[in-house]
Amino acid sequence: MDQARVVAAVEKGLFIDGKWVDATGGRTFDVVNPATGQTLCAVADASPEDGRAALDAAVAAQPAFAAMSPRDRADILTRAFELLHERVDDLALLMTLEMGKPLAEARGEIAYAAEFFRHFAGEAVRIDGGFQTAPAGGARFLVTRQPVGPCLLITPWNFPMAMGTRKLGPAIAAGCTSVIKPAPQTPLSMLALMDLLVEAGLPPGAVNCIATTDAGAVIEPMIRSGAIRKLSFTGSTGVGRKLLEQCAEKILRTSLELGGNAPFLVFEDADLDEAVDGAIAAKMRNMGEACTAANRIYVHSSVIDEFGRRLASKMAELRVGPGTEDGVNVGPLIDAAALAKVETLVADAVSRGASVLTGGTAPGGAGFFYPPTVLTGVPRDAAMCDQEIFGPVAPLTPFDTEEEVIAAANDTEYGLVSYVFTNDLRRALRVAEALETGMVGLNQGVVSNPAAPFGGVKASGLGREGGSVGIDEFLETKYIGIKM
């Protein structure tokens, strides 16, 4: 009953210039509930012409939005933060239905998503500049910061609301208009956010939202048009690379939050219970479908058996099922392809000598479920050591020395996040400095926080989202030289 109501309440069109419109030719596509494999509803499927219309709306709205006072833009964000909390029950249910994560996690994501609006409401009114005497005297330097201009924001399906607000928060705070394109698996959360932003006072055209099943054809002309000034993309490294090439033609500002292959290091002096809890947090958030998911768990050989026993026992207790059911900890994977990928990676590791401590076999039946799985003795040439597993599978690999594990951890093209568990302060700092990642969790399995700079190095991306630097990605610095 509630399920049908929250789905029915969402506008299913394209949101362009403050209005809901149909896609060209009335084209739609189906959104599927991954827990059942059943269609939830159909939403408008944007064509390249629709993309152009959304872009035109963002471009037309840019001057007035940039001229709006920072306080007024901050107030929109603050009101949207409040509305997200007021509507958390319905929005969480909607997210669980389209994405699969358990309701408690969906509620957590709405709160996390809202926090980006609260954080950037504060940043909107603190955009600063400078005034300085030239070193040789005579002239003055006036330094000011202006919105980059209309932005294109592209988000993945795994955090349908938070990946959007992490971009919309700083864009709105900085005075940039935007076109946002959610992933086709999970467009409903972002569509629901549009009405909420209007209620919060957002002017027409300041944010436009188009879902499409033809991302390549819709997005590339927008990027190449020259009308967009910035791309902010969250998704896979492969797609990020392609978009970066497209952005090169018009030298667009780019922020890329890409894939990860997080190493999780457990030293012999770590508190093992804390490390097990950290591993579950780092592995099982979002069923393992997170860029920050612990993908390679290196455990000192003197404690790996005990660590594996405790981890497997806790993982086996987690309840798998539809995210809408009470007490479920682990929902379905996003689709059949995601499930098949996890099955293939586990089979590959086992064929190379890994042992299964718990899980390891999909239950079959409706929905795309995979059980919490712990593998030990995973050899470093297993495919899962190089690729994002994106599922609830924890691969354990033993190590003996600090040098050896740092080299193994860094032996990847990715560099998003790493985790280190040790009670030795000097080792903690030494290892954290040596790891080639943009973020490190020290004795903790979660690093995401809107007030901290989130982002990666190497093939995990460019730029940072959140923190005091998150708004910089949406601002240009202008220097005005003044002859006195």
Ligand code: NAP
């Ligand atoms: P994806 O396949 O790269 O898709 C991400 C978004 O890009 C989707 O909206 C997708 O739409 C769109 N897209 C795909 N091809 C495109 C193209 N040629 N032009 C324009 N847009 C295009 O990634 P995903 O499978 O949705 O998400 C999982 C990935 O995101 C993982 O690699 C994960 O690590 C990464 N991620 C990173 C972060 C971070 O902060 N670093 C956070 C979350 C997720 P279509 O689906 O229609 O192609």
